[in-house]
Each structure stands twice: as C-alpha cells, then as structure tokens.
Amino acid sequence: xxxxxxxxxxxxxxxxxxxxxxxxxxxxxxxxxxxxxxxxxxxxxxxxxxxxxxxxxxxxxxxxxxxxxxxxxxxxxxxxxxxxxxxxxxxxxxxxxxxxxxxxxxxxxx
Amino acid sequence: xxxxxxxxxxxxxxxxxxxxxxxxxxxxxxxxxxxxxxxxxxxxxxxxxxxxxxxxxxxxxxxxxxxxxxxxxxxxxxxxxxxxxxxxxxxxxxxxxxxxxxxxxxxxxxxxxxxxxxx
Numbered sequence: 001x002x003x004x005x006x007x008x009x010x011x012x013x014x015x016x017x018x019x020x021x022x023x024x025x026x027x028x029x030x031x032x033x034x035x036x037x038x039x040x041x042x043x044x045x046x047x048x049x050x051x052x053x054x055x056x057x058x059x060x061x062x063x064x065x066x067x068x069x070x071x072x073x074x075x076x077x078x079x080x081x082x083x084x085x086x087x088x089x090x091x092x093x094x095x096x097x098x099x100x101x102x103x104x105x106x107x108x109x110x
Numbered sequence: 111x112x113x114x115x116x117x118x119x120x121x122x123x124x125x126x127x128x129x130x131x132x133x134x135x136x137x138x139x140x141x142x143x144x145x146x147x148x149x150x151x152x153x154x155x156x157x158x159x160x161x162x163x164x165x166x167x168x169x170x171x172x173x174x175x176x177x178x179x180x181x182x183x184x185x186x187x188x189x190x191x192x193x194x195x196x197x198x199x200x201x202x203x204x205x206x207x208x209x210x211x212x213x214x215x216x217x218x219x220x221x222x223x224x225x226x227x228x229x
Contacts, residue, residue, distance in 0.1 A: 001172065003155070036215035038156070045205055045219040046148075046156065052213055089156050093214045097169045099158040101148075 001094050004029065004102035011108040017078040020105045022090030023071055028100055030071035034093035037066060037075045040104075041086045049088075050075060077107075085109040112137040114206050114220035122200075122227050128193040132206030132220060133186070140164045140184050144209035146216055147180070147191045149202040157202075161209050162189055196227045 005023040012018040022029065022037075029035055033053045038046035048057055050066035053073060063078045073092070077084055090102040118130035132145070139145060146161040160170035162180040170178050179192040193200060203224050207216035 034214045038216075045222055046216075047219070048215055048217045051210070051215040051217075057217060091156075091158075091215070096172075098171060099161075099214060101156040101158060104155040 001028070001098060001100045004090055004092060004100055006088075006090060006102040006105045008103070009106045009108065011110055012080045013110045014080050014082065016080050017076060018080060018107065019077075020075045020088055020090075020107070022073040022075070022092075022102050024073075024092055024100070025071055028092040028094045029068065029073050031095065032093045033068065035066070035068060035073040036091045037064075038089045038091065039084075039086050040089065046089065080109055082109050112208060112218055114208065114218060116204060116206050116220045116223040118204075118223060118225070120224060120226060122196055122225060123229050124197055124227055125195055128191070128196050128200060128225055128227070130191045130204055130206075130223065130225070131188050132190070133188045134208075135187070137208070138184075139182060139187050139189060142211050144169075144211055145182070145189045146207050146209040148205045148207060148216070148219075149200075150205070150222075151199075151202045159191065159193075159204075198227050201225065201227045 037050040040046040053068045054066040113135045115133045144161045147159040162168045177194045182189045203222040205222045207219040
C-alpha cells in the first residue's frame, strides 16, 4: 500500500485557520470512515487529535476539526496558536485489515 | 491512566533480529483493545508495523509481513515485536500504542525507543 498524500508544509498566522489535506484511494480513505489525525511535536510521541474522520477525543480543543470528501480527508485548525506548530499525520484503515499513514505535514505558525 | 513503555537493545547488527517489548500499566492487555507497533525513521514519517490482540490474532503491514512477528504475555501485561534480517533502513524510533478495537486509531502511545542498525 502507498502512503497517503499530504502537503509537505503549511503555514498560517495566529488566529487564522488552516486546512491540511490527506489524499488516498478507494481502498482506504474513500471507502472507510476510519481516518485519524495525529499531532507530533519535536522529540515527542504522536498524539491523536481526530478519529473516525471527525470525532475529537476528550481533552482535544474544539479548534481541531476533521472532514472527508471522496478520497480526501482534511484536518482544519481554527484560531491558530503558537502551540499548534508541529507535524501532523493522517492515518487510514486499508481494505484487508491494514493501516497506512500520510507522509506528514509540517505546520508553521508565523 | 494507561501508560506504555518500550524497551530493548538500542543497537542491532545488520542481518540480526530486532526485539522490543512494550510494558503496559494502568490497563490490562487482555481487555478489549488491540496493541500496535509504529516506527519512524530519523527525520521521516510514521509507518505502521502491525497490531496484535491479546488472543494472539495479528495484522501486519504487508511490506514487512515476511520479517515481523508479534506476541503477547498476559501474565506480564506486555507485548513484543520481533523484526528479522534487519538492515540500516530499519533504523527508527519504535513506538508501541493501544489501538481502539474496530476503530483503528492509537491512544495512548509510548515515548518511543530509538533502534539503530549498525555493525
């Protein structure tokens, strides 16, 4: 299976909103509502921010939201804050009981 | 709360077998969860290695399947990873994590352990 496609980098100013896309295929993103998003700060373990496309775990800010259209999932962060600067990875279930991650997107808060 | 801690050799020779263990505290691995391994080469992205249920059922990344083996030890509340015939390309930080059953997402994660493959 091939990695999901994410932009290498995105940036935004504090208070703005940004969206990170995650493009897969009909064998993964397009066929299952099992997309999750992870935030990773340098030297730290990833932390789940969104699961099942649009659900937020307890404790995650409602500034983070997820959606999906066709083979592309998206993570939107509104009201950007300095602490949001990190790497973000999408992940999807793949037909046949497997998982695939995206290549990762580096978010810079200007 | 649930905590996971990886352990194992930080240096493995090429062609040998990488072995790691993940100790779980605050939660029984026999409960209704899967348990996963994910790795991250230095400066690169995440790669799912595989997942295991306490009964021994496994799912492996097809690209690694021929070299991967996972097991559980419910008496010690831990699970393990073995990756055979390693090369420098297997150098990575290895994470263990709890995988929510039937929803395929990971939370929480261990802190990760760096394994370097070098002679």
